[in-house]
Each structure stands twice: as structure tokens, then as C-alpha cells.
Amino acid sequence: MDDAAPTSSPATSSTPIWRRPVSRRAVLATGAAGAGAAAVAVLWKGSDLAQILNRVRDLTHDYQGALSNPRVRAAHLLRRAGFGGTVQEIDRLAAMSTKDMAQSLLDYQQTSNATLDGQLPTLDLTSAKGPNAGAVQAWWLQRMVQTARPLEEKMTLFWHGLLTSGLDKAGPAQMFTQNQLFRKMALANFDDLLKAVSKDPAMMVYLDTETNRKGKPNENYARELMELFTTGIGHYTEDDVRESARAFTGWTLTGGKQLRYTTDSMFVARLHDSGQKTFMGKTGNFTGDDIVEMLVPLRATAERLSTRLFSFFAYQNPEPEIVRHLADTFQQSHYNVGAVVREIFNLDVFYSAKSYRALVKSPAELTAQTLRATGADARAFVAAANAMAPMGQVLFYPPNVAGWPAGTSWINSSTLLNRINFANAAARRTAASSPAQSVDQLTATLVDGNVTSNTRDGLHAFAGAHPDDRAGLLFMVMATPEFQLN
Amino acid sequence: MFSRRDFMKQGLLPVFAGSAVPSIFANGVAAATADSPQATSNGRILVLVQLAGGNDGLNTLIPFQDGAYHDARPTLRQDSGVLTLNNQLGLHPNLKGLKASWDAGQLAIVQGVGYPSPNLSHFASMSIWETASVQGGIGDGWLGRYLNYLDKVGESPNHALEGVSAGSLVPPELRSKTPVTALQSLRTFRVQPVNEHGTQVDVENPLMKFYGSFKTAAPAPFGALLDTTLQEALQASHALQATDATYQAKATYPANSPIASSLKLVAETIVSGLGVRVAHVTLGGFDNHAREKPVHDKLLLDLDQALAAFTQDLAGHGYGDKVLVMTWSEFGRRVKENGSAGTDHGTAAPMFLLGAPVKGGLYGQQPSLADLDNGNLKFTTDFRSVYASVLQGYLNAPASELLGGNYEILPLLKA
Numbered sequence: 042m043d044d045a046a047p048t049s050s051p052a053t054s055s056t057p058i059w060r061r062p063v064s065r066r067a068v069l070a071t072g073a074a075g076a077g078a079a080a081v082a083v084l085w086k087g088s089d090l091a092q093i094l095n096r097v098r099d100l101t102h103d104y105q106g107a108l109s110n111p112r113v114r115a116a117h118l119l120r121r122a123g124f125g126g127t128v129q130e131i132d133r134l135a136a137m138s139t140k141d142m143a144q145s146l147l148d149y150q151q152t153s154n155a156t157l158d159g160q161l162p163t164l165d166l167t168s169a170k171g172p173n174a175g176a177v178q179a180w181w182l183q184r185m186v187q188t189a190r191p192l193e194e195k196m197t198l199f200w201h202g203l204l205t206s207g208l209d210k211a212g213p214a215q216m217f218t219q220n221q222l223f224r225k226m227a228l229a230n231f232d233d234l235l236k237a238v239s240k241d242p243a244m245m246v247y248l249d250t251e252t253n254r255k256g257k258p259n260e261n262y263a264r265e266l267m268e269l270f271t272t273g274i275g276h277y278t279e280d281d282v283r284e285s286a287r288a289f290t291g292w293t294l295t296g297g298k299q300l301r302y303t304t305d306s307m308f309v310a311r312l313h314d315s316g317q318k319t320f321m322g323k324t325g326n327f328t329g330d331d332i333v334e335m336l337v338p339l340r341a342t343a344e345r346l347s348t349r350l351f352s353f354f355a356y357q358n359p360e361p362e363i364v365r366h367l368a369d370t371f372q373q374s375h376y377n378v379g380a381v382v383r384e385i386f387n388l389d390v391f392y393s394a395k396s397y398r399a400l401v402k403s404p405a406e407l408t409a410q411t412l413r414a415t416g417a418d419a420r421a422f423v424a425a426a427n428a429m430a431p432m433g434q435v436l437f438y439p440p441n442v443a444g445w446p447a448g449t450s451w452i453n454s455s456t457l458l459n460r461i462n463f464a465n466a467a468a469r470r471t472a473a474s475s476p477a478q479s480v481d482q483l484t485a486t487l488v489d490g491n492v493t494s495n496t497r498d499g500l501h502a503f504a505g506a507h508p509d510d511r512a513g514l515l516f517m518v519m520a521t522p523e524f525q526l527n
Numbered sequence: 528m529f530s531r532r533d534f535m536k537q538g539l540l541p542v543f544a545g546s547a548v549p550s551i552f553a554n555g556v557a558a559a560t561a562d563s564p565q566a567t568s569n570g571r572i573l574v575l576v577q578l579a580g581g582n583d584g585l586n587t588l589i590p591f592q593d594g595a596y597h598d599a600r601p602t603l604r605q606d607s608g609v610l611t612l613n614n615q616l617g618l619h620p621n622l623k624g625l626k627a628s629w630d631a632g633q634l635a636i637v638q639g640v641g642y643p644s645p646n647l648s649h650f651a652s653m654s655i656w657e658t659a660s661v662q663g664g665i666g667d668g669w670l671g672r673y674l675n676y677l678d679k680v681g682e683s684p685n686h687a688l689e690g691v692s693a694g695s696l697v698p699p700e701l702r703s704k705t706p707v708t709a710l711q712s713l714r715t716f717r718v719q720p721v722n723e724h725g726t727q728v729d730v731e732n733p734l735m736k737f738y739g740s741f742k743t744a745a746p747a748p749f750g751a752l753l754d755t756t757l758q759e760a761l762q763a764s765h766a767l768q769a770t771d772a773t774y775q776a777k778a779t780y781p782a783n784s785p786i787a788s789s790l791k792l793v794a795e796t797i798v799s800g801l802g803v804r805v806a807h808v809t810l811g812g813f814d815n816h817a818r819e820k821p822v823h824d825k826l827l828l829d830l831d832q833a834l835a836a837f838t839q840d841l842a843g844h845g846y847g848d849k850v851l852v853m854t855w856s857e858f859g860r861r862v863k864e865n866g867s868a869g870t871d872h873g874t875a876a877p878m879f880l881l882g883a884p885v886k887g888g889l890y891g892q893q894p895s896l897a898d899l900d901n902g903n904l905k906f907t908t909d910f911r912s913v914y915a916s917v918l919q920g921y922l923n924a925p926a927s928e929l930l931g932g933n934y935e936i937l938p939l940l941k942a
Contacts, residue, residue, distance in 0.1 A: 209812065249816040249867060257866015261816040264872070268648050279647065279901065398745065431568035431711050433695035440581065441811070443650050446696070449752055453697050454687060454760035455716065457708040457753070461734070462719045469722065480576040497731045512730065520734060522741035522753040 057349055106394040111135040113489045114392055120527045121400075122146045123191020123385065125410035128486050143386035147228070147379065149190035157187045162419065164217060170302050171214030174396035178426035178436045179419075183218060185409040186417060196227035197384070199353050201437075202444040204238050204270055206247035206441060208437045212301035215243035216437040228379030231346060231371070232337040235270065239329050240292050240306050248442065251294050251306075255314040258286040265442050266332070272341035277321065279372065284318040288435050289329035337376050343368035350381055356399035357448055363390065398526040401451045404432035404526060405459070411464055411519055413438050414487055415471045431459040452525070468512040477511050480504050480518075488523040496521055545619040571773025571884070571922060572797060572846075573808045574837075575670070575700060576786075576830070576854045580814030581649065583823055584859035584876025584904075588636060588893075591617050595896035599863040603820055603870070612636075616893065621828040624835030625879065632887035633838075634879060635939045637913050639894040641875035641906025649814070649872075657699040658909050660750050669914055670805045671703030672929045673922065677804065678705050687763040691796055692807040693789035699726065701807055706759040710792055713799075717764040731761055770799035778836040786810040787833035794837055798844040813856060817867035830854075834881060842883075851921055851940070852881040855910070861902050875906035878913055880939055884921055890937050907936060916940065 042458050107113050120127030124148070126134070134142045164172040164180060172180075187192045200223040208216060219241050222524055226234045239262070245251040248262035263286040266278045291313025294303040318327050321335060336342055347367035349360045367381050374380035402410070402518035408425050417425065429435055433456045434445055480500045484490050492500075504514050518524065583603075590596045591609045608620030609824040618626050628634040642661060646652045654663030667675065674690050677683040683705060690707035691697050701707045710716060718734065720727040734757065742754035774795045780787040796804050809828055815822050834852065841850050859876030877896050891908035898905060914932040915926035920942075927933050 162733055249869065252817040252867030252869070254866055258870065259816050259865050259867045260871045261814075264647070268650075273649055274651055282647075376548075394746075398749065401749070431695055433717075433846070440696075441649065441814075449748060450696065452752055452756050453695075453709045454756055455693055456708070456755050457712055458713075458760050458764070459716060460714060463714075465721065467720050493737070493740040493744045496737040499736050503733060507721075507723055507728065510723045510728075513723055516721060517730065517733070520737070521731070522738050522745065522750070523759075525753055526745070526749055 045204050060188065065103055077300075097281070103479075106227055106397060107489060107491050108222065108392045108394070108432055110489075112485075114139070115490065116489050117392065117397065118142055118146070119393075120410070121195075123188075124185050124406055125209070125413055125487075127413065131486070136195065140387060141236050143383060147383055149193050152189050154189050157184065157189060160187060164416070166214055166217070166304065169298060170349055171212065171304075172217065174208050174213045174216075174437065175423055175426065177213045177217045177220075179422040181436055182405075182409065182412070182426050183417075183419075183422045184408075185405065186412045186422070192382075193224055193227050196378075197223040198403075200227070200234075202353075202439065203349060204234075204244070205439045205442050205444045206241075206243040209303070211243035211246045213437070214302055214304050214483045215246060218304045219243040220437075228382060229377075231376040231378055234378070235266070235333045235337065236330050238270075239266075239289065239333065240308075242294055242304050245292060245294060245303055245306060249301070250292055253286060253290050253292075254312050254407075255287075255290050258283065258290060260286045262286070263332070267336065269443055271336040271337055271345070273345045276339065276341045281320055282321045285327075285332045287314040287316070287318050288320065288327040288332045290314045292329070305442075338372070340368065340372075343371045343376075346378075347371055347381060350378070351385055354382070354385050355388075355396045363388070383504055398523070400527040401447075401449060402525060402527045403445065403447060403451060404429045404456075405436065406433035407432065407441060407460055407525070408463070410487075411467050414519065415467045415515065417467075417471065421467070424470075425463075428463045428466070432456050433461065439499070457525075460525065461520045465516045465522075468516040468519065471512075478515070480514065483515060483518045487518050488521060492521060492523050496523070545754060551680070562787060570849055572803055572806065572850045572924065573670070573917065574790075574793060574808070574832070574850060574852045576852060577698065577807065578813050578826075578830070578854055578856035579653075579809050579811040580856075580932055581858045581860060581872055582813045582856035582876055583755040583815070583819065583870055584856075584873075585647065586823060586861065587619050587622070587827065588612075588638065588877040589617050589619060590615060590893060590896065593896055595862075595935060599896065603862065603864045604675070612889065613813070616889070619824075619827050619877070621713060621824055622831045624831045625881070626691070627835070628838070628881055629887060633883055634881050634887050635885040635891050637878045637880070637887060637908055637937065637939070638790075638891045639875045639904065639907035640878045640891070640910050641858070641904070642909055642911070644908075645874040645903065645908070646876075647858065647872040647908070649857055654699065655908060656855060656857055657702075658737065659914055665699075666702070668700035668702045669930065670807075671705075671707070673805065673918065674703040674705045674707070676924055676929060686766060686802060687759040688766060688796060688801040689804045690806075691793065692790075693792045693804055694809060698807045701805065706747045706755075706763075708759065708763050710796065712792070713767045713795060714865045716767050718761065734756045734759070737785060766801055766826045767796075767799070770801065774799055774839050776836075778839035780840075781832045784829045784833055786829050790833050791840070792836040794840045795846075797846060797850065801877070815860075815869045816865065816871060817869040819864075819869040839883060850882055851884045851917070852879075853913075854881075856881040859904065862896060862899060862904060863902055874900070874903040876904075878910070880913075882926055884940050890939060907935075913939070 087266060093386045108117060112131055112135045115131045116126055119130055159182060161180060164176060188194050197220060206219055222237055222241055248265055249259045250262045255261040260282050264282045268274050289309050292306055293309050293312060294300060296305045297305045315326055317324055320327060343363050347364050349357060351363060351367060370384045372380050390396060408429055412425055427437060433451060439445055484492055500517055503517050507513050564787060571861060580699045586603060589605050589609050590614050597604050609617035610626040611617040624633055651663055655661055657668050658664055658666055659669035687706040689705060690701045692709050693699060695709055695711060697707045697709050698909050718731050731833060738754040738757045742750040744750060777792060780791045793806045793808060812826055841847055855878055856876055858874055859874055860870035860873040866869050894904040894907055911930050912934040915930055916937040916939050917925040918924045918929055919936055920940040
């Protein structure tokens with residue numbers, strides 16, 4: 042295992058945040074952070090980063106197992122940072138060091154996505170209503186399957202599940218626009234992303250900021266910004282909700298189309314409540330951006346986002362040391378999400394036995410990896426996007442503002458049958474055009490060549506009994522319990 | 528019998544503890560015998576209807592004579608068509624089916640239901656209602672604990688359709704140590720065979736071997752979760768396929784209504800005699816911070832029409848006396864409407880209990896619109912009192928044990 046990247050992390054090379062030139066905004070933010078900011082300062086100054094990292098390494102004593110194999114490590118990273126690897130992708134990454142593997146995925150701006158762009162259908166955003174929901178869903182699924190920048194799509198999926206909006210209120214063109222925003226700012230600074238999301242038309246419709254007016258505040262966005270997007274519950278009061286709702290007044294949708302088809306927003310000063318607001322013990326003429334700048338530096342925000350990212354990429358319920366380390370990285374990098382993700386991919390624990398197959402594939406991950414294995418044409422993307430509903434996930438349609446519950450809740454008797462049946466249908470659809478592959482080839486690509494002996498025997502028995510049924514064998518591999526996990 | 532401590536202890540167990548449940552493959556319980564008479568619950572079935580997002584109680588059970596209501600709701604108030612229950616209160620104009628049930632003495636309404644120190648977060652408050660604990664959390668749901676109890680006293684038919692939910696997720700109320708099945712369609716609830724040149728190749732047996740061997744090979748909880756879930760799925764699927772063809776609805780369910788489809792699926796599962804004890808359906812969309820009226824009007828219309836068809840269907844199949852429907856929502860809305868012609872998160876709201884088992888009427892006390900807490904209603908009946916009344920008065924289960932405390936029993940139900 043090479044280094045866990047403390048020396049290469051931007052976290053340690055950049056100026057500590059308390060030594061940077063102090064802006065008006067920063068003063069406002071630090072003052073508002075109150076006790077939280079004080080606690081952070083103590084932690085930063087009083088603890089040795091190396092000590093924390095050593096404790097993180099101590100958690101990895103059970104490291105090795107399947108992940109000692111370079112191909113398995115590469116496949117693991119490609120599943121987590123993307124939607125699974127092809128043989129060629131796995132081979133290419135397996136030849137690299139851990140750090141270089143992560144680097145090659147993180148620095149995706151240098152990777153051309155021209156092939157994907159040439160294959161994607163054109164979505165008409167100029168007509169009155171824009172594209173329909175099915176077209177936008179299929180478009181995104183195609184991106185997940187065919188992108189040359191898997192982490193870009195994976196982070197877009199992460200943001201969609203955290204900074205939620207949905208088709209139950211927002212229109213397809215708005216969800217498309219938001220999706221592009223997430224893609225563009227996939228690894229950006231969190232405060233910049235939240236400021237942009239606060240003015241994003243889909244979000245403004247979904248959480249009602251578009252009706253939030255001076256004298257007529259609407260609490261919906263302000264509450265969820267704190268409860269779900271930043272600090273989590275327990276770090277703010279009902280008064281903070283009411284006051285920050287006033288700060289977010291003034292933004293409205295523009296463009297002359299019907300509300301849910303409008304993809305532009307603008308600030309209208311006369312709609313903004315410019316009065317004094319008292320938020321988290323600080324009083325001022327705050328705007329929505331000011332509220333974001335007060336929330337993002339809070340330790341609770343750093344820890345919550347770090348937990349969410351680690352749980353999304355590695356395993357759920359990370360140890361406090363890991364959260365602390367990632368939250369430090371976040372705060373010391375001026376809230377840079379890319380720095381945290383880079384850190385996660387370089388931690389020993391990411392390649393530990395504790396992390397291996399420790400996540401259930403979400404329906405999006407399962408569907409995309411299945412289509413990468415079977416191949417897919419344009420019709421297949423539309424069909425597959427629809428097939429995700431009975432598995433429990435409809436793209437652009439989270440069940441509520443908290444997003445999908447994820448984890449083991451993806452698996453129940455109904456969803457498991459639908460996952461298995463989808464693999465069957467997808468394999469059948471494209472079987473004729475796919476080259477014949479042996480049990481060993483299929484399991485090597487799709488499940489790390491790592492299945493129980495019973496399963497291996499069963500697959501060989503199936504292949505022996507049905508030698509011409511390529512689709513059947515591909516399906517059987519994708520129906521294994523191993524394939525359900527990530 | 529379980530002690531409160533046992534429940535608290537078990538409440539901390541993760542969901543996958545359900546892997547210890549005996550499956551049909553182990554104990555050979557035939558689903559067809561599941562509906563044999565039950566000593567305690569007497570085959571009674573509870574259907575929960577979750578109104579997700581926070582239903583506007585004041586525009587559901589409407590204090591139409593109260594000037595404060597009209598003042599607080601300049602654009603959202605219902606000015607006409609309220610279906611009066613007495614000289615103070617009436618149902619929303621779209622609740623005509625519920626009004627008919629009221630007139631037939633089959634609708635009980637508990638007013639002002641909530642709990643102390645209300646939490647205005649959707650998710651915190653849902654969790655409180657789901658677990659019947661003001662701490663919320665990830666432990667077994669309150670009805671999951673009822674399923675555990677049935678299992679404990681030997682009344683559980685031990686098959687996966689005892690608790691069912693319409694949709695793709697098992698709701699937290701039903702989290703338990705016994706299997707609970709999320710259903711979307713009885714017809715598709717099976718492992719499709721492999722179609723090799725027109726020949727159907729059954730794959731259930733090899734898959735069972737794959738998952739069975741993975742149970743011990745994989746780290747907890749995933750191996751056990753996947754294996755147990757596949758077994759439950761196949762068990763339920765076999766039971767469903769034996770009965771699928773016989774059901775004919777004895778009511779016309781509205782088209783294009785997800786809540787109607789969900790209730791129809793529940794009715795189908797119930798009348799197929801598969802041993803359903805508790806069922807759960809969800810109607811979402813109540814979180815109307817803006818432009819509430821058209822959305823809320825439509826939601827209540829859909830709810831009312833779906834419930835009317837459901838009760839008619841069950842009565843037609845002879846299940847009228849055996850099924851109690853209960854609605855709940857994580858909170859009501861703020862008394863005063865906001866500036867977006869919507870309402871922000873609030874507190875207390877009414878609960879409806881519907882069906883032949885109820886003693887119709889109003890229960891509890893309508894909260895005052897003049898005595899508010901930060902603009903929110905003060906609750907008058909604890910929701911756990913309603914739960915206790917249903918557990919004790921309908922399901923004949925030990926409410927205090929299952930709820931971890933003593934709550935007033937309301938005389939909502941016939942003996």
C-alpha cells in the first residue's frame with residue numbers, strides 16, 4: 042500500500058484557513074459559526090494530522106484479502122468511482138499505483154468525452170416544454186454507461202441524491218439543467234455549489250424559493266438547506282429557519298415560460314427582504330449567499346458531508362477518526378469536494394476488507410453496469426430507465442427531499458426479484474450481438490472472478506447444459522449475489 | 528412475553544437480524560393454510576395509509592365556523608361545500624366517500640393528534656411516528672413489533688405476506704424480525720425463467736444455491752440479507768402464483784390513481800387469503816409550501832375515491848368486518864398560510880379510522896386556533912394513544928408492551 046496521501050494532499054500545502062487574508066464574508070461566517078468555529082480552531086491547532094492518519098491506518102489491520110490482487114483493486118475503484126470497468130479499463134488501471142489509479146479518475150477534465158457527446162441524442166430545450174422526462178432519464182443513463190469520465194457521472198449521481206430536486210414538482214428541462222450544474226461543479230468548492238444550487242430553477246421550484254418573497258417568506262428551502270444539505274438536525278433552531286428564509290427572498294424564475302419549464306433565474310431587489318435578520322446569533326442584512334457562507338464553515342457541515350461522501354464511496358458508518366480526517370481536509374481546502382474525494386480514494390481503508398463488497402449497488406449502478414456488460418442501443422436506455430422504478434429508484438424522481446435511503450434498504454423481496462429479472466431481460470435483448478464468453482471470463486470482469494465454489498460450479502453446470510445460450514449465462518452471472526454488491 | 532427492555536435491546540438490532548426467520552423451505556408451512564382462525568387477532572387486518580409530506584389537517588377536518596380559520600387562510604380556506612359533521616366541523620368537500628362512511632357510523636376521527644415537543648423535520652417526525660418513540664431511530668417499527676409479537680405467541684403463519692406494503696420499499700413502521708414484502712404487482716412477483724429458444728429454463732434452484740452459499744462467504748449483513756430476501760421472495764411468489772387468477776375486484780377503482788392501484792393490490796392480496804395482517808400504502812405530495820389548494824384538493828379526492836372503492840371491494844368479498852383502515856401523516860401544517868398560497872410545516876392534525884370495526888364519531892378535542900405555539904396548534908391527543916387503542920381494542924395485542932409505555936385507550940373500536 043503506498044502512502045495515504047497526506048503529503049500530496051492540497052490540504053497540507055495550502056495556507057491554513059485561519060491564516061488567510063480575512064474577507065468581510067469570512068468575518069461574518071466565522072462570527073456566525075460561534076461555538077462551532079471555536080471547536081474547529083482547537084481541533085486544527087491542537088491535533089497532529091499524522092496522529093489521526095495513523096489511527097485511520099490502525100483500522101485497516103484486516104486489509105488485504107481479495108483486494109491484494111491489482112485487478113480486483115482496479116475493478117473495485119472502477120465500481121465505486123464509476124459504474125464498473127470493462128476488461129480493458131480494469132487492465133489499464135491494474136498496471137498503475139493506487140495513487141495514479143485515483144489520479145486518472147479524478148483528473149477527468151483532461152479526458153475527452155467526444156465519443157459520448159457524438160452518441161448522445163440532442164435534447165430540445167428551446168421548445169415551450171422542452172424534452173419529456175423519459176428522454177432526459179435515458180440521456181443520463183446513457184452518459185453513465187458510455188462516459189469516458191466515470192467519476193464525473195458518479196459525483197453527479199451523488200449530488201442528485203443529496204441536493205435533491207424531483208420531477209414531482211420541477212419540469213424535465215429544469216432537472217436537466219440542474220443535472221448539468223452538478224456535472225459542471227461535480228468536484229467544486231461546496232460553498233460555490235450551494236450558492237449555485239440555491240438559484241437553480243429546479244431547486245427553486247422543488248423547495249419553493251421561487252415563491253419566497255419579501256413579507257411572505259417560505260421556509261421550505263431554508264429548512265432543508267440546514268437539515269439535509271449542510272449541518273444536519275440539532276445545529277439550528279426554528280428561529281434560524283424563519284430568519285434564513287427571509288435571507289433567501291428575491292430570487293425568481295424568468296423567461297416567460299410556464300413555471301416548471303423555465304430554466305433561468307434572476308435576482309429582483311424589490312422582492313428581497315433587505316431587513317435585519319438574526320441567524321445563529323449574528324445579526325445583519327443577510328442574503329442567501331451570506332447564509333451559505335455561514336453554514337459551510339461549520340464543523341457539523343464538514344463532518345456531515347464527509348460522512349456522506351465516504352459512505353457513498355467506501356462503506357457506511359465510517360469511524361469517527363475517518364470523519365475527522367476528511368472534515369479537516371474539507372475545511373483546510375476551502376471546502377473543496379474534490380480534495381475530500383481524492384483523500385477517500387487514497388485511504389488504506391478504501392481498499393480494506395471492510396470496504397470490499399460493503400455497499401449494495403443502487404439501481405442506477407446496477408442498471409448502468411448491466412448495460413455496460415450487455416451493450417445497449419438507444420431503445421435500451423429508455424427501457425432500462427423505466428425498469429429502474431420497480432427496483433426502487435427513478436432518476437430525477439427521489440422519493441422525497443432526503444433522497445434515496447440507500448444501503449441495505451435497496452434490497453427487499455420485490456426489488457431483488459426485479460433486479461434479477463432486469464438482468465435476464467437485458468442479457469436477452471443483446472445476446473445475439475455479444476461475443477461468446479466463458480464462465481471464467483464473465484466472472485473475471487463482472488464479479489472479480491471471486492464467487493463461491495457453489496456458484497462457480499452452478500455456472501459451469503448451466504454453461505454445460507445450455508452451451509449455446511450466451512444470454513442465459515451472462516444473466517446467471519449478473520444474477521449472482523456477488524453482482525448485487527459494489 | 529417481551530419486556531420493554533427486550534424491545535429496546537432489539538430495537539438496536541439492525542434490520543438484517545431478520546435472517547433468523549424460519550422460511551417455508553425450513554418449516555414447510557403452507558401459505559394456503561395461513562388464514563386459519565387466529566385466537567388473538569381473530570384474523571383482523573390493519574391497513575395504514577400514510578399521507579406523506581405533512582397533510583394540512585385544518586383543510587381536511589375544517590373548523591368552518593371559526594373566524595380565526597378564515598383569517599389565517601385568506602386564499603386557502605374552504606368557503607363552501609364543506610361536508611358538515613356538526614355545527615363547528617366539517618370534512619373537505621372532496622371527502623364525500625368518507626362522509627358516507629361517517630353517516631354509516633364507520634368513520635372515527637381523532638382530532639388534534641400529535642406529541643410533545645413537536646419536531647418540524649419531515650424525517651425526524653416520520654421516524655417518531657413510525658417507531659412510536661419520540662427518539663425515532665432505526666429500530667423496529669411499531670407495527671413491526673406487533674408482527675414480532677404475533678410470531679412470539681405462535682400466531683404468525685411465518686410467511687412473507689403477513690406484512691405487506693404496496694410499492695418498492697418496506698416502510699419503517701413494518702421493520703421487524705419477520706419478513707415483510709413490498710409488492711408492486713402480483714403477476715410479476717416471480718423470478719422469470721430463462722427463455723432459451725422458446726424453452727423455459729427454471730433458474731430458481733441454482734439461484735437458491737448461489738445465494739445460500741454466499742450467506743456465509745460474504746461479510747455481514749450482506750450475505751444473510753441477500754439469501755434471506757431471495758428465500759422470502761420465492762416463498763411469497765409461490766403463494767401468490769397459486770392464487771393470482773381468482774381475484775375479481777368488487778368495486779371500480781379510479782384509473783390513473785397511484786393510491787387506488789396500491790389499495791387494489793392490497794385488497795387483492797387480502798382476499799386471496801394469503802394471511803395478511805398489516806398492510807401499508809403511501810400517498811405522497813402533501814408538502815405544499817406553495818400553491819397548495821389545487822394539489823391538496825386533488826390529493827384528498829384521490830384518497831377519498833380510492834378508500835371508497837377499497838372498502839366496497841373488501842365488503843363485497845366478505846372482509847368488511849376484518850379490515851380497519853387508519854391514516855396518518857408526520858405533521859399538519861402551520862395555521863396561518865404563508866405568502867406563497869401554501870403552508871409551512873406544522874404540528875397536530877386529525878387521524879381517520881375507517882371501516883366496520885370502528886365506532887363512528889369524533890374523538891379527542893379540536894385544538895384551539897386562538898392558543899397557538901409559535902403559530903402552530905397544540906396537540907390534544909398523543910398519537911401513541913391512538914396506536915394503543917388499535918393494538919389493544921382491535922388487534923388484542925398488549926399495547927403497553929409494544930409501545931413501551933401506557934397511553935390512554937380511546938373507545939374508537941367495537942369490541
